[in-house]
Amino acid sequence: MTNHLTVIDHPLVQHKLTIMRQKDVSTAGFRRLLREISLLLAYEVTRELELTTTRIETPMTEMDAPTLEGKKLALISILRAGNGLLDGILELIPSARVGFVGLYRDPETLQPVEYYCKVPGGLDARMTIVVDPMLATGNSSVAAIDMLKQRGAKNLRFLCLLAAPEGVKRMQEAHPDVPIFTAALDDGLDDHGYIVPGLGDAGDRMFGTK
Numbered sequence: 650m651t652n653h654l655t656v657i658d659h660p661l662v663q664h665k666l667t668i669m670r671q672k673d674v675s676t677a678g679f680r681r682l683l684r685e686i687s688l689l690l691a692y693e694v695t696r697e698l699e700l701t702t703t704r705i706e707t708p709m710t711e712m713d714a715p716t717l718e719g720k721k722l723a724l725i726s727i728l729r730a731g732n733g734l735l736d737g738i739l740e741l742i743p744s745a746r747v748g749f750v751g752l753y754r755d756p757e758t759l760q761p762v763e764y765y766c767k768v769p770g771g772l773d774a775r776m777t778i779v780v781d782p783m784l785a786t787g788n789s790s791v792a793a794i795d796m797l798k799q800r801g802a803k804n805l806r807f808l809c810l811l812a813a814p815e816g817v818k819r820m821q822e823a824h825p826d827v828p829i830f831t832a833a834l835d836d837g838l839d840d841h842g843y844i845v846p847g848l849g850d851a852g853d854r855m856f857g858t859k
């Protein structure tokens with residue numbers, strides 16, 4: 650499968666994203682919008698979940714009604730900003746299994762180094778959605794997906810809020826089997842690896858740090 654990029658261009662997503670990009674939005678406002686937008690993004694990224702049928706009784710009659718097939722899906726948050734997307738998605742899919750991947754950048758090699766990884770079992774049989782709001786250089790996303798594949802994940806999706814062309818290219822080269830979903834494809838990266846026009850540091854904006 651060639652990894653393809655889906656830009657979720659639903660008007661509500663685009664409108665909320667425009668508000669989030671604005672520098673004077675409060676931490677509380679940013680967090681609320683992120684939660685709202687993540688519900689809409691989750692709706693799109695789970696479109697290909699497989700269905701089976703279950704025999705049920707309505708007040709009128711019996712029927713074979715659609716239900717999700719297979720193991721519960723896995724949501725993997727790349728710490729720390731991934732947690733902002735995770736919270737909203739869990740409201741929509743409360744039974745999902747959840748994992749966390751922590752990476753830091755080695756100051757000498759500038760490459761991502763794992764400091765934490767705790768993921769659900771049975772990843773080989775679960776749709777696994779990796780969440781991180783910003784796909785910038787792609788280095789941490791590629792490393793996180795490497796780690797998940799080593800632990801058996803096969804059916805992966807990557808979900809972000811903003812993507813830079815550099816990160817999309819890096820992901821497509823390293824993991825052509827992983828579809829990418831984003832609310833916008835921005836112009837590129839600045840000299841510090843920030844997405845432009847972007848929204849700044851997603852973690853700082855959602856947690857009120859700086």
Ligand code: URA
Binds near residue numbers: 730842843847852
């Ligand atoms: N991480 C962020 O939080 N913002 C960017 O623009 C790039 C990476």
